[in-house]
Structures are given as C-alpha cells and as structure tokens.
Amino acid sequence: MDRTRDTFFALLVLVGLWEICALLLDSMALPEPWIVLLDIIAALAGGNLLDDLAISAVRALLGLLLAVAAAVPLGLAIGAEKPLRKRLSPFIYLLYPIPHVVLLPLIIILFGIGNLSKIFLIALIVFFQILVTTRDAATNINRNYYYSMQTLGASRLQVYRHVILPACLPKILTALRISVGTSVAILFFVESFATTRGLGYRIMDSWGRADYVALYTGICSMALLGFTLYLILDRLERRICRWNRTG
Amino acid sequence: MITVHSVNLSFAHNGATLPVLRDISFHLESEDYCAIIGPSGCGKTSLLFLLAGLLQPDSGTIDITGSPRSGTILQNFGLFPWKTVSQNIALGLVLQKRPPHEVRRRVDSLLEEMGLSGFGEHFPGQLSGGMQQRVALARALAIEPDILFMDEPLSSLDALTRERLQNLIVDIRQAKGISTVLVTHSIEEAVFLGRTIIVLSGRPGRVLQIIDNPDADTDNFRQSDTFFQRCIAVRQILAGEVDGPHA
Numbered sequence: 001m002d003r004t005r006d007t008f009f010a011l012l013v014l015v016g017l018w019e020i021c022a023l024l025l026d027s028m029a030l031p032e033p034w035i036v037l038l039d040i041i042a043a044l045a046g047g048n049l050l051d052d053l054a055i056s057a058v059r060a061l062l063g064l065l066l067a068v069a070a071a072v073p074l075g076l077a078i079g080a081e082k083p084l085r086k087r088l089s090p091f092i093y094l095l096y097p098i099p100h101v102v103l104l105p106l107i108i109i110l111f112g113i114g115n116l117s118k119i120f121l122i123a124l125i126v127f128f129q130i131l132v133t134t135r136d137a138a139t140n141i142n143r144n145y146y147y148s149m150q151t152l153g154a155s156r157l158q159v160y161r162h163v164i165l166p167a168c169l170p171k172i173l174t175a176l177r178i179s180v181g182t183s184v185a186i187l188f189f190v191e192s193f194a195t196t197r198g199l200g201y202r203i204m205d206s207w208g209r210a211d212y213v214a215l216y217t218g219i220c221s222m223a224l225l226g227f228t229l230y231l232i233l234d235r236l237e238r239r240i241c242r243w244n245r246t247g
Numbered sequence: 248m249i250t251v252h253s254v255n256l257s258f259a260h261n262g263a264t265l266p267v268l269r270d271i272s273f274h275l276e277s278e279d280y281c282a283i284i285g286p287s288g289c290g291k292t293s294l295l296f297l298l299a300g301l302l303q304p305d306s307g308t309i310d311i312t313g314s315p316r317s318g319t320i321l322q323n324f325g326l327f328p329w330k331t332v333s334q335n336i337a338l339g340l341v342l343q344k345r346p347p348h349e350v351r352r353r354v355d356s357l358l359e360e361m362g363l364s365g366f367g368e369h370f371p372g373q374l375s376g377g378m379q380q381r382v383a384l385a386r387a388l389a390i391e392p393d394i395l396f397m398d399e400p401l402s403s404l405d406a407l408t409r410e411r412l413q414n415l416i417v418d419i420r421q422a423k424g425i426s427t428v429l430v431t432h433s434i435e436e437a438v439f440l441g442r443t444i445i446v447l448s449g450r451p452g453r454v455l456q457i458i459d460n461p462d463a464d465t466d467n468f469r470q471s472d473t474f475f476q477r478c479i480a481v482r483q484i485l486a487g488e489v490d491g492p493h494a
C-alpha cells in the first residue's frame with residue numbers, strides 16, 4: 001500500500017511538472033494536462049481509443065509471449081548444457097548486437113504487412129534480450145545445486161524443473177520487465193505504417209493533422225499500456241519469486 | 248560395507264594437475280559411524296564426494312557392498328532457496344514419484360522430529376543457520392537412507408546449537424540404525440560423532456591415522472575423561488602435521 005501511495009504521489013509530481021512546463025511554454029505543442037485528460041475521457045467514451053488500446057496491447061502481449069516461449073527454453077538449455085553453449089554461443093554473440101529493426105523489410109516480405117509481421121518484429125527483438133539473460137543466468141548456477149540433485153537421484157528433466165528454471169526465474173522476469181519498454185517502443189515503430197489501428201497509428205495520425213491534444217492522448221495511452229504491462233510483470237515476479245526477497 | 252582402496256584424486260587447475268588425495272585406504276562396517284577430519288583444503292569434501300559417487304577417483308577403488316541408499320548433506324548450498332522447507336524436505340520423495348499423501352505424511356513427521364513444526368511454509372532464507380541444518384538433515388533422512396554422508400553440517404553454528412544437533416545426529420543414528428560418515432574440522436565433533444576417526448594430512452590428503460573410538464556412543468561421553476584424552480590425541484596428530492615439514 002505504501003508503494004501504491006508513493007507511486008501515486010510521483011504521478012502527481014510528474015503531472016504538476018507537466019502543467020508548469022505547459023504554462024511556461026504556452027505552446028500548442030504542449031497542451032495542459034487537464035485538457036488532455038478531458039480528451040482521453042471523450043475518446044474513451046465516444047471515440048475508438050479503447051479499440052486502439054486493445055489492439056496495441058494484444059500486439060505487444062503476443063510479441064512478448066512468443067519471445068518468452070522461444071527464448072526461455074532455448075536460453076536455459078544453452079546455458080546449462082555445455083556442448084550446446086559451446087556451439088551456439090558464438091551465434092548469439094554475432095546475432096545479438098545487430099539492430100534487428102532493420103530486418104523489417106525482410107519480415108514484411110515474409111509475413112506480409114498485417115499483424116503477423118508487427119508481432120514477429122516485437123518478438124524477435126525481445127527474444128534476444130530474454131535469450132541472453134536466460135543463458136547467462138543458467139550458466140552461473142552454483143555447481144552444488146546440481147550435486148544436491150544428483151545425490152537425490154534426479155533425472156536431467158527433473159534438474160531443469162527443480163533447479164535450472166526456478167534459479168533463473170528472477171533474472172528472466174527482470175529481463176522481461178525491461179523488455180516491456182522495448183516492446184512498446186517497437187510497437188510504436190511498427191504501428192506507424194501500414195495500419196490504421198493501434199496507438200502508434202493514433203499518434204502518427206494526430207501528429208500529421210497537427211492535432212496536439214489527440215497526439216498527447218495517444219502518447220499517454222501508450223505510456224499507460226507500458227506501465228500496465230510493467231505492473232503485471234512486477235506483480236508476477238513478487239508472486240513467483242517470493243523466496244528471492246527473503247534471503 | 249565401504250572399502251576404500253588406494254584411492255588417488257587430482258584436479259586439473261590452469262593446465263597443471265593439483266593432487267588432492269593420495270593413497271587413501273580404509274574400511275567401514277555397516278552401522279559404523281565415521282568422522283573424517285583434517286586441515287582446510289586437504290580434500291575432505293572431495294573424499295566425501297567420492298564416497299557419495301559424485302566424483303570418480305583417478306586410481307584405486309571404492310567398493311560399497313549391498314547397494315545401500317545414501318543421503319547426503321553438502322557443505323554449502325544444499326538447500327534450494329526457491330523451495331519452502333516442506334518442499335525441500337519432500338524433494339527426494341517427489342523425484343521418486345511417491346504418492347503425494349505418503350510424501351505429505353513423511354514430511355510432516357520429519358518436521359515434527361526435527362523441531363521444525365510450523366516452519367514448513369517458510370523459505371530457507373527465513374530460517375536461522377541451525378534450523379537450515381535441520382532442514383538439510385530432514386531432507387537427507389526423508390528417503391530413509393542406510394548411509395548418511397555429511398559435509399561439515401554444523402560448522403556455521405554456535406557452540407550450544409552445535410552440541411544439540413550433534414546429539415540429534417547420535418539419536419537419529421541410534422534410532423534408525425544408519426551408518427554416518429561425517430566430515431568436520433572440529434576435533435571435538437570428530438571425537439563425539441566418530442566411532443572411527445580418519446585423520447587426514449594437509450593437501451594432498453593422506454591418511455595420517457585411523458583412530459578407533461569405541462566409547463563414542465556411551466552416555467555422557469562428552470563429559471568423560473576418555474573424550475578429552477581422545478581430543479588431545481587427535482589434536483597432537485593434527486598439530487604434528489601442521490608444525491611438521493609441510494607447514
């Protein structure tokens with residue numbers, strides 16, 4: 001509860017700063033927060049803001065889920081199995097640092113200009129972030145945990161289930177939390193073309209029409225989306241990694 | 248039932264080989280209780296790993312007849328911080344896919360026996376050192392072993408807690424008729440818990456002496472003259488080693 005209150009207070013401070021800047025600047029490009037708030041309410045009630053929010057949320061979530069589903073098992077295996085690590089780490093080393101956004105043309109050729117390529121690009125970029133963190137976490141598990149399992153007669157699969165996965169979960173969830181920011185940024189990028197739906201489109205569209213209030217409505221909605229995803233992951237981490245806060 | 252014959256062990260270290268154990272031989276009967284003592288780094292843990300089958304010797308043989316079930320308590324990191332006390336204790340049984348009600352019953356009775364009632368849902372990080380050691384003991388006992396291998400299970404405890412747990416180990420051993428092999432660097436502990444005391448030299452560990460200590464199981468042994476004399480004897484053997492040509 002303390003945290004909720006502190007977060008709310010921080011939000012008030014930020015909005016207050018916004019208000020001060022808006023008053024000082026006195027520019028069309030920075031409307032006052034209450035005007036934006038009214039526009040958000042109007043867009044929620046009458047317009048299709050909720051639709052845009054929903055479609056953006058689905059794109060981001062599917063991208064994240066796809067990335068996790070692929071990166072976590074692969075990262076765990078590469079980290080924990082020495083031969084795999086030896087063979088596959090060089091590929092990660094080469095492929096991770098390249099800016100995957102530039103693959104967009106190729107992805108569009110392969111998957112078309114619809115939702116699939118948007119989701120795929122988000123997934124691709126987040127995939128590498130999660131993969132590298134997961135691999136590193138799985139590489140650095142203390143040897144004694146493995147010995148403990150061995151003395152209890154565990155199979156390899158049981159070692160994954162009882163040691164490797166739980167030991168890496170806190171790091172995976174932290175990486176995922178960081179990836180939320182990335183996924184929303186990519187979302188903005190992929191929604192700025194070849195679509196008429198989503199918050200990214202909303203932002204680009206109102207920018208083009210020089211409708212600054214609508215622009216800020218889009219920006220705030222996107223921020224809200226990012227924050228909500230972050231919050232969900234934060235809760236999830238507190239839940240599954242309760243042990244991590246005790247030691 | 249355990250026969251160790253001319254065992255040598257070395258580790259590869261930065262290209263060089265580091266001899267750790269040299270020409271180790273001894274024999275333990277079933278229901279024997281043995282203490283292995285020696286200076287830090289002399290290879291006690293390595294010897295226990297060999298006995299528990301976690302390492303293989305470079306040469307020599309280790310024969311364990313009758314394929315007894317063994318429980319092992321490792322020096323550090325034995326418990327899994329992401330599992331509750333109950334889950335830690337249950338692990339060996341869960342890995343053997345025993346029916347849940349049986350696992351439950353066994354865990355509950357072990358919690359009771361170890362004085363851990365009410366702490367089943369705690370995480371190891373929330374327990375004192377002494378309680379953690381009792382959890383480790385409970386987990387090793389859960390699978391009803393015939394031999395218990397223990398690597399300095401009590402080293403991080405204060406004197407009184409330590410004595411209480413030493414008594415607990417004696418009680419368990421007598422009640423369940425299991426053999427114990429205990430690694431320690433405490434002379435008093437070795438004399439109190441070892442019917443056979445194996446004294447190792449500094450690295451590479453050689454057997455300096457095997458002391459027969461038949462009184463170890465008698466009442467009030469800790470207060471007896473024999474106890475103090477044995478302690479002095481062990482101390483002299485170890486001190487001769489430390490002050491000797493190796494120092």
Ligand SMILES: Nc1ncnc2c1ncn2[C@@H]1O[C@H](COP(=O)(O)OP(=O)(O)OP(=O)(O)O)[C@@H](O)[C@H]1O
Pocket residue numbers: 258259260265267285286287288289290291292293294322432450
């Ligand atoms: N996996 C390993 N790889 C390389 N060297 C090792 C390994 N395990 C142990 N050693 C080395 O072997 C020697 C003996 O180690 P060991 O842990 O058996 O000693 P110990 O008697 O248990 O020491 P302590 O009393 O401090 O626990 C040490 O010098 C250690 O550095």
Ligand SMILES: [Mg+2]
Pocket residue numbers: 291292293322398
């Ligand atoms: Mg040791």
